[in-house]
Amino acid sequence: xxxxxxxxxxxxxxxxxxxxxxxxxxxxxxxxxxxxxxxxxxxxxxxxxxxxxxxxxxxxxxxxxxxxxxxxxxxxxxxxxxxxxxxxxxxxxxxxxxxxxxxxxxxxxxxxxxxxxxxxxxxxxxxxxxxxxxxxxxxxxxxxxxxxxxxxxxxxxxxxxxxxxxxxxxxxxxxxxxxxxxxxxxxxxxxxxxxxxxxxxxxxxxxxxxxxxxxxxxxxxxxxxxxxxxxxxxxxxxxxxxxxxxxxxxxxxxxxxxxxxxxxxxxxxxxxxxxxxxxxxxxxxxxxxxxxxxxxxxxxxxxxxxxxxxxxxxxxxxxxxxxxxxxxxxxxxxxxxxxxxxxxxxxxxxxxxxxxxxxxxxxxxxxxxxxxxxxxxxxxxxxxxxxxxxxxxxxxxxxxxxxxxxxxxxxxxxxxxxxxxxxxxxxxxxxxxxxxxxxxxxxxxxxxxxxxxxxxxxxxxxxxxxxxxxxxxxxxxxxxxxxxxxxxxxxxxxxxxxxxxxxxxxxxxxxxxxxxxxxxxxxxxxxxx
Amino acid sequence: xxxxxxxxxxxxxxxxxxxxxxxxxxxxxxxxxxxxxxxxxxxxxxxxxxxxxxxxxxxxxxxxxxxxxxxxxxxxxxxxxxxxxxxxxxxxxxxxxxxxxxxxxxxxxxxxxxxxxxxxxxxxxxxxxxxxxxxxxxxxxxxxxxxxxxxxxxxxxxxxxxxxxxxxxxxxxxxxxxxxxxxxxxxxxxxxxxxxxxxxxxxxxxxxxxxxxxxxxxxxxxxxxxxxxxxxxxxxxxxxxxxxxxxxxxxxxxxxxxxxxxxxxxxxxxxxxxxxxxxxxxxxxxxxxxxxxxxxxxxxxxxxxxxxxxxxxxxxxxxxxxxxxxxxxxxxxxxxxxxxxx
Numbered sequence: 001x002x003x004x005x006x007x008x009x010x011x012x013x014x015x016x017x018x019x020x021x022x023x024x025x026x027x028x029x030x031x032x033x034x035x036x037x038x039x040x041x042x043x044x045x046x047x048x049x050x051x052x053x054x055x056x057x058x059x060x061x062x063x064x065x066x067x068x069x070x071x072x073x074x075x076x077x078x079x080x081x082x083x084x085x086x087x088x089x090x091x092x093x094x095x096x097x098x099x100x101x102x103x104x105x106x107x108x109x110x111x112x113x114x115x116x117x118x119x120x121x122x123x124x125x126x127x128x129x130x131x132x133x134x135x136x137x138x139x140x141x142x143x144x145x146x147x148x149x150x151x152x153x154x155x156x157x158x159x160x161x162x163x164x165x166x167x168x169x170x171x172x173x174x175x176x177x178x179x180x181x182x183x184x185x186x187x188x189x190x191x192x193x194x195x196x197x198x199x200x201x202x203x204x205x206x207x208x209x210x211x212x213x214x215x216x217x218x219x220x221x222x223x224x225x226x227x228x229x230x231x232x233x234x235x236x237x238x239x240x241x242x243x244x245x246x247x248x249x250x251x252x253x254x255x256x257x258x259x260x261x262x263x264x265x266x267x268x269x270x271x272x273x274x275x276x277x278x279x280x281x282x283x284x285x286x287x288x289x290x291x292x293x294x295x296x297x298x299x300x301x302x303x304x305x306x307x308x309x310x311x312x313x314x315x316x317x318x319x320x321x322x323x324x325x326x327x328x329x330x331x332x333x334x335x336x337x338x339x340x341x342x343x344x345x346x347x348x349x350x351x352x353x354x355x356x357x358x359x360x361x362x363x364x365x366x367x368x369x370x371x372x373x374x375x376x377x378x379x380x381x382x383x384x385x386x387x388x389x390x391x392x393x394x395x396x397x398x399x400x401x402x403x404x405x406x407x408x409x410x411x412x413x414x415x416x417x418x419x420x421x422x423x424x425x426x427x428x429x430x431x432x433x434x435x436x437x438x439x440x441x442x443x444x445x446x447x448x449x450x451x452x453x454x455x456x457x458x459x460x461x462x463x464x465x466x467x468x469x470x471x472x473x474x475x476x477x478x479x480x481x482x483x484x485x486x487x488x489x490x491x492x493x494x495x496x497x498x499x500x501x502x503x504x505x506x507x508x509x510x511x512x513x514x515x516x517x518x519x520x521x522x523x524x525x526x527x528x529x
Numbered sequence: 530x531x532x533x534x535x536x537x538x539x540x541x542x543x544x545x546x547x548x549x550x551x552x553x554x555x556x557x558x559x560x561x562x563x564x565x566x567x568x569x570x571x572x573x574x575x576x577x578x579x580x581x582x583x584x585x586x587x588x589x590x591x592x593x594x595x596x597x598x599x600x601x602x603x604x605x606x607x608x609x610x611x612x613x614x615x616x617x618x619x620x621x622x623x624x625x626x627x628x629x630x631x632x633x634x635x636x637x638x639x640x641x642x643x644x645x646x647x648x649x650x651x652x653x654x655x656x657x658x659x660x661x662x663x664x665x666x667x668x669x670x671x672x673x674x675x676x677x678x679x680x681x682x683x684x685x686x687x688x689x690x691x692x693x694x695x696x697x698x699x700x701x702x703x704x705x706x707x708x709x710x711x712x713x714x715x716x717x718x719x720x721x722x723x724x725x726x727x728x729x730x731x732x733x734x735x736x737x738x739x740x741x742x743x744x745x746x747x748x749x750x751x752x753x754x755x756x757x758x759x760x761x762x763x764x765x766x767x768x769x770x771x772x773x774x775x776x777x778x779x780x781x782x783x784x785x786x787x788x789x790x791x792x793x794x795x796x797x798x799x800x801x802x803x804x805x806x807x808x809x810x811x812x813x814x815x816x817x818x819x820x821x822x823x824x825x826x827x828x829x830x831x832x833x834x835x836x837x838x839x840x841x842x843x844x845x846x847x848x849x850x851x852x853x854x855x856x857x858x859x860x861x862x863x864x865x866x867x868x869x870x871x
Contacts, residue, residue: 329771357773370764374786383782384772433768 004030004172004205005051010065012046012055020046022229023064028173033199033206035220035237037213037252039452040423043229044209048175051207052086053077069173088118091166093159095178100162101150107134107161108146114168133164136201138194155317156187160194167198174199175207180215184316184479189523192219211452213252217241225249255453257460257486260506261310262468266489270342271473272305272328272441277336279323279497297323298334299497305490307440308467310474312488312505314481314520320497321477325443328475329362340441358388361434365446367426371418377404377429378414384437403436404429406469408462424455428462435466443475448483460486481524485509493517542865552861559854566672573629573665576609581622610635629653631662633669633822645830645837655839657830663839667847669822674851677738678803682796684742685803689749690785690792696750697757698780704754711747719744723815731818741806748799749792756788790866797859801852808848824848 005028012021021043028034036044049055051067053074067074069090074082086092094100101110111133112126121129127146134142137160150158159179166174176195180188196219199206208220216223216237223240225233225248233246244250277298284293298320305311313321327334330345330353338345345356364370371380381400385391391399401411407428418426427447434442444463448456460483466472478484484491484505491505493516501514512518547553571578576589587594589609596607600617607614609624618624631637631652637660640646644660654663696707723740726732732740760766761784769779810816811825819826824844831841 326767331767331770354773354775357771360771362768362771364764364768366764370768372765372769372783375782383769383774387773430768433772437772 002030004028004032004069005207006068007047007051008066008068010047010050010067011063012043012050013061013063014059018229019063020229021050024226024229024231026224026231026234028205028207030172030205031199031203032222033196033208033220034222034224035208035210035216036224036226037210037216038226039211039252039454041228042226044226045177047226048092048177048207048209051175052090052092053082054092084118087114087166087171088169089171090173090175091169091171092175092177093162093166093179096182098150098155098158098182101158103150106147106149107153110161111165111168114165118169129168130164133168134161136167136198137161137164138190139164154187155183156191159183159187159191163191163194163198167202170202171204173205173207175209177209178211179208181210181212185481185523186316186519195219213255213453225252251454255457257457257483258464259485261487261489262464266306266308267471269307270304271307271309271340272303272475273337273339274304274328275302275337275339277301277324277327277334277338279320279327279332279334297497298327300336301492301494301497301499303490303492303499303502305441305473305475307473308471309489310467310476310487311490311492312484313475313477313492313494314479314484315494316479316520318496319494321479321494322445323497324494325362325445325475325477328443329357329360355388358384358437359439360441360443361437361439362443362445363427363430363434363447366450367423367430368450370430371426373418376415376417377421380418380429381414381433381436384433388437399436400432403432406435406466407432422455423451424458427451427459431459431462431466435470438470439472441473441475443477445477446479449478449480456483463487481521493520545867546861546865549861549864552857552859552864555854555857556861559851559858562671562851562854563675566668566675569665569668569672570627570632572627573631573633573662573668574627575630575632575635577624577626579625580609580618581624582618583621629662629665629668631665633666634661634820635665636660637662645834645840647837648839654843655837657827657840658834658837663827663843666822666827667824667843670824670827671847671851673734673817673822674804674807674824677734677807678800681738681741681745681803681806682800684738685746685799686749686792686796688742688746690753690788692746693750693753694757694780694785694788697754698761698776698784700758700761704758707750711750715744715747717744720813720815723810727815732815733818734821737807737810737816741803745799745803745806748802749795752791752795753788756791757784760784760787794859794863794866797855797862801855801859804848804852804855 007024007026010021010024011019013019024047026034036047038044046055050062051074062075065075069085077085108127108130111130112121115121115126115129130146131142134145139145139157139160153161179195180191183191192215195206208216210216220237223235223237224231225246227248233240233244233249240249241253244253278300279298280294280296282291282294284291286292301324303311313324315321323332326332328338330350334346336346340356340359345353348356378397378400381403382396385396385399400414404411404414409425409428409432418429421429448459451459463474464487467474474487476484476487488505491501491503491508492499493501493508493514495516501508501512501517508517509521512521565572570590574590578588578590580587580589580594582599587598589607593606596603596605596614599607599614601607601614609615609618610630615624637652637656640656640660644656645658646652646656646660648655652662652664654667656662657666692707696704719740723732726736726740730736766779766783769783807816808825808828811823812829814829816825817823824847827840827844831837831844834840
C-alpha cells in the first residue's frame with residue numbers, strides 16, 4: 001500500500017506552555033483506517049487539527065516536525081495552497097453535528113458550496129451531484145431533503161449531511177473527530193457502518209479520533225494510543241487488543257465495566273413504587289390558559305424498586321428517561337402515583353415534599369455544570385445539611401469529611417473550589433453532596449457519560465461499593481448499556497416516553513423480547529464482544 | 530471571624546483590575562477627589578476653622594458662635610467676613626481660615642468689578658453672576674453630584690436586581706406582565722413629569738432622587754432577568770432544588786452571584802448616567818432648588834454669560850474629569866469581570 005500521509009516528529013504548543021503534542025510520528029496508507037485513541041486532553045484532536053492547520057495560529061505553534069501529504073509539507077504550505085487541499089483532498093467531520101452545520105442555509109446550499117469552491121460546479125450539475133451524495137450517505141428521498149434546514153433533520157441525519165459535505169470532492173483522507181459521540185447508539189452504529197462502506201467504495205483513508213475502544217476494535221486497521229501528548233503505543237488493531245504492551249493501553253482496555261451488578265444488599269422490602277406516571281409539556285395554550293397542544297414526554301410508566309437494588313432506565317435521547325428522574329424529584333410536574341416506602345408522594349406540593357428530599361437525591365450528568373462555581377466544596381456538600389439536619393458547625397464538618405472519605409476524596413479538598421478538580425473528581429463531589437444526607441434512593445442521571453472510560457469505571461466501582469456499604473437504591477439513567485449492565489438489577493427500556501420492556505436486567509440482556517431492545521443491544525454490545 | 534477571604538476567582542479579578550493601570554489610577558484619583566469633597570466644609574467655607582479670641586478657642590465650622598461673643602451687638606451667628614468682627618478677633622487673638630474663604634452660597638460684596646468677576650487671588654476661578662465663588666461652588670457641586678449619583682445608582686440597582694430576579698426566576702406570566710409594564714413605564718416622559726411636579730412642589734434633593742429612581746431602575750432589569758432566565762435551568766440550580774432549598778435561597782445563593790457580574794459591570798455607567806441626568810435637569814432649571822451648588826446651574830450661567838468664560842470652562846472641566854474618571858473605572862471593572870481574560 002502506498003503512503004498517503006506521514007507525520008514526523010510533530011510537536012504542538014500553545015502560547016509557549018507545555019507542548020500539547022510531543023514528537024508524534026504516524027503514517028497513514030491509502031485506503032486504511034487509523035484510529036487515534038486517548039482520553040480527553042491527550043492531544044488527539046490537536047494532532048488531527050494540525051494536519052489541516054486548523055488550529056488558531058495566533059496561539060498555536062509547531063516547534064518541530066513535518067506533516068507530509070502527497071510529498072508536500074503541510075506546515076510549510078501557504079494559506080492559499082492549504083485552502084486548495086482542505087475539503088478537496090483532506091476533509092474533516094466534527095463531533096457536534098448540531099453546531100457544525102450553518103442553521104441558516106439549506107442542505108443543498110451547504111453541500112454545493114464545497115462543490116462550487118473546488119470544482120466550479122454550479123446550477124443543475126451541482127444539484128444532481130448533491131442528490132447523488134445524499135443518496136450515497138443514505139438519506140431517504142434526497143430531492144425533498146435538499147431544501148431542508150438543519151433544524152429539520154435529526155442528529156444522525158445531520159451527521160450524514162456532514163459526511164456528504166466531506167465526501168463531495170472525493171477526498172483522499174477523511175479526518176473524523178469523534179464522529180459519533182453525540183449520537184445515540186443505534187445511530188452511532190449506522191454512521192460508522194456508513195463510513196466503512198464509503199471507504200470501500202471510494203478507497204479513501206480515514207483518520208478516526210475516538211476515546212471509545214469498542215469502535216476502534218471494530219473499524220480500525222491500525223491504532224495509535226496517545227497519553228498526555230505522547231505516543232505511547234502503536235500497533236495493528238488485532239495485535240494491540242490481544243497483546244497490549246504499554247501499561248496505559250492495558251489500563252484503557254481494562255476499563256470495560258463489570259458485566260453484572262453486585263447483590264450484596266438486595267432485600268425484598270419495596271422502596272419505590274411508581275404507577276402509571278404521566279408527564280406532559282404543554283406546547284400551546286388557548287387564550288384562557290387551557291392547554292390546546294402538548295408533548296407527551298412520559299406515558300403510563302410503572303415500575304418498582306426494592307431496597308439495595310438498582311433500576312436501569314435506558315433509551316435514546318428524547319425517550320423521556322431524564323424526565324422520569326425529574327418527575328420523581330418533583331423538579332417537573334407529573335400525574336400518577338409515586339410511593340416511597342409505602343407513602344404516597346404524588347399529591348404533595350413543593351413545601352410538603354421538602355422533608356422527603358433528604359431521602360431521594362440526584363446526581364447529574366454534567367460534573368462541570370452541577371456544582372455552583374462560587375462555592376467551596378465544603379459549602380456545596382453542607383448546603384443540604386443546613387436544611388435537613390441542622391447541627392453545630394463541627395458536627396456538619398465531621399459529616400462533610402465523612403462523605404468525602406466515602407467517595408474517595410481527600411477531606412482536605414473541602415476548602416477548595418470546583419474548578420480545581422477534574423471531571424471525575426467533580427462527579428465524586430456531586431455524589432458526596434447526595435450522600436451526606438443519607439438518602440435511601442439516589443437518582444443517577446447519566447453520571448458517567450461525560451467522563452473518560454477509565455474514570456467511568458472508577459465511578460461505577462465507587463457506586464457499587466457505596467451501594468454495598470449503605471444499602472442504597474439507585475435509579476440509573478443512561479444510554480450506555482455496558483455501564484447499565486454493571487449496575488442494574490432491573491431494567492426499563494424506554495422509547496418515545498413509553499415502556500418497551502421492563503424486567504430483570506439479566507433476563508433482558510440475555511433474551512430481549514422486544515424488537516427495539518434487540519436493536520439497542522445489537523448496536524451496543526456489538527463492540528464489547 | 531476571619532478576614533475576608535478572596536476566592537481564586539475574585540483574586541484573578543482583582544489582578545485584572547490592577548492590570549488596567551488607567552482604570553486603577555482613575556479609581557484612586559476619583560476616590561481622593563470624592564474624599565476631599567466630602568470634607569468640603571474644611572476646604573471652602575465662609576467661617577474660619579479655628580478662632581482664638583480672648584483666651585478661648587472656638588470652632589465655628591462645627592459650632593454656631595453668636596456675634597456678641599466677639600464684641601458685636603447681635604445674638605445671631607457672627608459674620609467673620611465682616612471687617613468689624615474680623616478686626617476685633619485679629620486684635621484679640623487669631624483665626625485659621627480654610628484655603629477658600631467662601632462657602633457655596635457666600636456672596637462676595639467686596640468685588641472691585643461687577644459680577645461675574647474674573648479669576649483673582651481672592652476668587653481663584655472667578656465668581657458667578659451673583660458674586661459667589663466658583664471654586665467653592667464647584668467643590669460642593671461635585672459632592673452633591675457624586676452623592677446623588679451614588680445613592681440613585683445603589684437604589685436603582687436594588688430595585689432593578691430584585692425586579693429582574695423575580696421576572697427571570699419565575700418566568701411565565703410574571704415575566705410577561707413585568708416586561709409589558711416596563712415597556713409602558715419606560716415610555717413615560719420623565720422631563721414633563723418633572724416640569725409638572727415642579728409646579729406643585731419645590732423639588733429638593735430627595736424629590737429629584739425619588740422621581741429619577743422611578744425611571745432609572747429599568748436599565749438593569751433586562752440584564753439581570755436574562756441571567757436568571759439562563760441560570761434557573763443550570764444543573765446546580767436543579768441540584769439545589771433537589772436538596773430542598775427554597776426559591777429565595779436558590780436565588781440569593783446560587784443565581785445572584787452570577788447576575789452580580791453583569792450588574793457590577795454596568796454600575797459605573799449607571800452612575801455617570803445619573804450624574805448627567807441631574808446636571809441636565811439643573812441646566813434646564815427643573816433641578817435642585819435655586820441657590821444650591823450645582824454643576825448644571827453653573828453651565829446655565831456660563832451659557833447666559835458668554836463674556837465670562839471661566840464659568841462655562843470650569844463647569845465643563847470638572848464634569849468631564851469626573852465622568853472620564855468614572856468611565857475609566859468602569860472599563861477596568863468590565864475588564865476585571867471578563868471571563869476570557871486570565
